[in-house]
Amino acid sequence: MYVCSCFGVTEQQVRQHADAGACTPRQIASACKAGTDCGGCVRRIQALLGRGACPRREASDVNALPLGADAGLADAA
Numbered sequence: 001m002y003v004c005s006c007f008g009v010t011e012q013q014v015r016q017h018a019d020a021g022a023c024t025p026r027q028i029a030s031a032c033k034a035g036t037d038c039g040g041c042v043r044r045i046q047a048l049l050g051r052g053a054c055p056r057r058e059a060s061d062v063n064a065l066p067l068g069a070d071a072g073l074a075d076a077a
């Protein structure tokens with residue numbers, strides 16, 4: 001199924017780019033131009049990325065915790 005009709009980009013292609021590390025619509029656009037013409041597909045791309053198409057998103061969220069966050073909680077208890 002096509003996600004971006006301007007460039008003929010399919011849902012599967014978006015998922016492949018996400019698997020290769022693209023986690024934002026901008027990174028998908030860099031990889032295949034999807035979203036860079038009329039922009040009508042950007043929300044669909046965001047929805048695909050939000051549905052777990054990007055396996056690295058969870059890992060980066062975990063790494064976003066500040067160092068020592070656990071220690072701060074322990075001190076407060």
Ligand code: FES
Binds near residue numbers: 007038041
């Ligand atoms: S449908 Fe993707 S840029 Fe137009």
